[in-house]
Amino acid sequence: MKCKSCREPAMVDLPSHNAAFCGPCFLRYFSGQVRAAVKAQAMFGPGERILAALSGGKDSLALANELLEQDCRVSGLFVDLAIPGSSDRARAAVEDFCRARGLDLVVVDLAAEGLAIPEVKRRVRRPVCSVCGKIKRHFFNRAAARGGFEVLATGHNLDDEAARLLANTLRWDGAYLSDQGPLLPAEDGFVRKAKPLYRLTEYETACYCFLKGIEVHDAPCPYSRGATFTSYKRLLDDLEHNSPGSKFAFYDGFLNRGRPAFEAQQAGLGQGLSPCPECGSPTSGDICGVCRIRRLLRGED
Amino acid sequence: MKCKSCREPAMVDLPSHNAAFCGPCFLRYFSGQVRAAVKAQAMFGPGERILAALSGGKDSLALANELLEQDCRVSGLFVDLAIPGSSDRARAAVEDFCRARGLDLVVVDLAAEGLAIPEVKRRVRRPVCSVCGKIKRHFFNRAAARGGFEVLATGHNLDDEAARLLANTLRWDGAYLSDQGPLLPAEDGFVRKAKPLYRLTEYETACYCFLKGIEVHDAPCPYSRGATFTSYKRLLDDLEHNSPGSKFAFYDGFLNRGRPAFEAQQAGLGQGLSPCPECGSPTSGDICGVCRIRRLLRGED
Numbered sequence: 001m002k003c004k005s006c007r008e009p010a011m012v013d014l015p016s017h018n019a020a021f022c023g024p025c026f027l028r029y030f031s032g033q034v035r036a037a038v039k040a041q042a043m044f045g046p047g048e049r050i051l052a053a054l055s056g057g058k059d060s061l062a063l064a065n066e067l068l069e070q071d072c073r074v075s076g077l078f079v080d081l082a083i084p085g086s087s088d089r090a091r092a093a094v095e096d097f098c099r100a101r102g103l104d105l106v107v108v109d110l111a112a113e114g115l116a117i118p119e120v121k122r123r124v125r126r127p128v129c130s131v132c133g134k135i136k137r138h139f140f141n142r143a144a145a146r147g148g149f150e151v152l153a154t155g156h157n158l159d160d161e162a163a164r165l166l167a168n169t170l171r172w173d174g175a176y177l178s179d180q181g182p183l184l185p186a187e188d189g190f191v192r193k194a195k196p197l198y199r200l201t202e203y204e205t206a207c208y209c210f211l212k213g214i215e216v217h218d219a220p221c222p223y224s225r226g227a228t229f230t231s232y233k234r235l236l237d238d239l240e241h242n243s244p245g246s247k248f249a250f251y252d253g254f255l256n257r258g259r260p261a262f263e264a265q266q267a268g269l270g271q272g273l274s275p276c277p278e279c280g281s282p283t284s285g286d287i288c289g290v291c292r293i294r295r296l297l298r299g300e301d
Numbered sequence: 302m303k304c305k306s307c308r309e310p311a312m313v314d315l316p317s318h319n320a321a322f323c324g325p326c327f328l329r330y331f332s333g334q335v336r337a338a339v340k341a342q343a344m345f346g347p348g349e350r351i352l353a354a355l356s357g358g359k360d361s362l363a364l365a366n367e368l369l370e371q372d373c374r375v376s377g378l379f380v381d382l383a384i385p386g387s388s389d390r391a392r393a394a395v396e397d398f399c400r401a402r403g404l405d406l407v408v409v410d411l412a413a414e415g416l417a418i419p420e421v422k423r424r425v426r427r428p429v430c431s432v433c434g435k436i437k438r439h440f441f442n443r444a445a446a447r448g449g450f451e452v453l454a455t456g457h458n459l460d461d462e463a464a465r466l467l468a469n470t471l472r473w474d475g476a477y478l479s480d481q482g483p484l485l486p487a488e489d490g491f492v493r494k495a496k497p498l499y500r501l502t503e504y505e506t507a508c509y510c511f512l513k514g515i516e517v518h519d520a521p522c523p524y525s526r527g528a529t530f531t532s533y534k535r536l537l538d539d540l541e542h543n544s545p546g547s548k549f550a551f552y553d554g555f556l557n558r559g560r561p562a563f564e565a566q567q568a569g570l571g572q573g574l575s576p577c578p579e580c581g582s583p584t585s586g587d588i589c590g591v592c593r594i595r596r597l598l599r600g601e602d
Contacts, residue, residue, distance in 0.1 A: 169470060170547060170550070170551050171550070172551075172554035172557070172559040231543050235536055235539060239471070239532075242532050249471070249472070250471050253472055253473035256473070257475055258470075258473040258475075261562040261563050261565070262562050264562070264566060265561070265562040
């Protein structure tokens, strides 16, 4: 197999693009996909400050590395979940990555916030993954807003996005379907959110990290089972295997033709947001979800 | 395993309903699902005349048998495709079925219409399955309209409907998504169409025919590869296996929450229909698609 661009021996096979690339040409292709994503969705302009949420995994480190190489004004954010045997190693991977590249790093320590995830898991009855996700998004937004960043970037890739879309579609959840996408504009106290890797698969971000020699923390979270989400990803992989390109076509077709129908349906149904009286974060309730968890952990609920 | 209703030994396991049934209780459950479908979608009332399209396969014969047992005013329709080694046997199964039950049968002979499918396949460049489908729907509608039937019923089951929905959804095809469902009201020269088996799976119609001793023509059409559609069915079966009930939830959720969004989006985009100058069928073009195929076969196009 030869590289589609330069005819040297290929290293990365991409049936979805009817292409294979050698290492250097794959990296150019990868950069091009990130540029195409940023441009197609008008994610950010040259002068804007980007806060990249870093978990220590391949996706977020590939994102930060690529944004740096594209001369974006990027800083890193790490939310330390305080999960024994996991968070320390993730944090070390992120700190090493940032130190080697001179990248500013903001760290939020959930234990210091009274929200260590093991404690949350013990006290909250709902599945811990959804609560942890809520807490992370809260601190992503707070850190970006407090730091004066124009945009919060996350490493969600095409597999993540397509699996979430499939889950939302199987439930025909109009509120989620009207809202899902690689760009969420700033609104009511929420900073802009962008997913510059939405055109690239897990396999592609893994190849990128391998070729760039990026050391990642690749152990799964010990609390995540992720069975449902994993089964959606496998299902989409089967589809992609039978018909290369169908995963991106599903997601991109949704953005162009599906989401507008749900946006129109949901228009005017949105709840008004106001600042949480305890922490100032935008919320549609009396207090925000994270302050409610704080109250619960303090034994007040 | 015991029957959920009567505690006798169960014969049919239905994880999607968290149930298993003995033969007689399964048949009662099956009748209940057909009644629920007819009622939920207001498919037809007691006095209305129903023309049931019969292919000779398990779904359409199960449908006709059940409608007869529910004392509906039903007649059968068979469209003879004139495919060697296949159509004769299908026709024999349908004729035997109708004779044994005293069911009126309307037969449309495509060879006599100059539209034998092998000839169509030789002359038309598009995939034969889609052309054959178009021709069958044309004669379904014509036979129902000419016979004064209020409704044309087909044996589409939940697997058919969910696979078609998945195909339409993966392409986010708004026109198809606004239109898909177990009931199409009469409109502009089209008779009402109903799918009373949409709540029941292929497995369930197969069990029904087995328990009722209905002889079916179960060889697949020699022209159909059906690879894509089959892969969608397998994909949905995987989903159902992981999470029983999800296939119906996907389809029913679409009817309740998905389709309305696309109906609103497509409202006003519909093309006006007028009678085909050659055959009188409703069409959005100069002549209808079937008359265009006739012209092609006569060497006029």
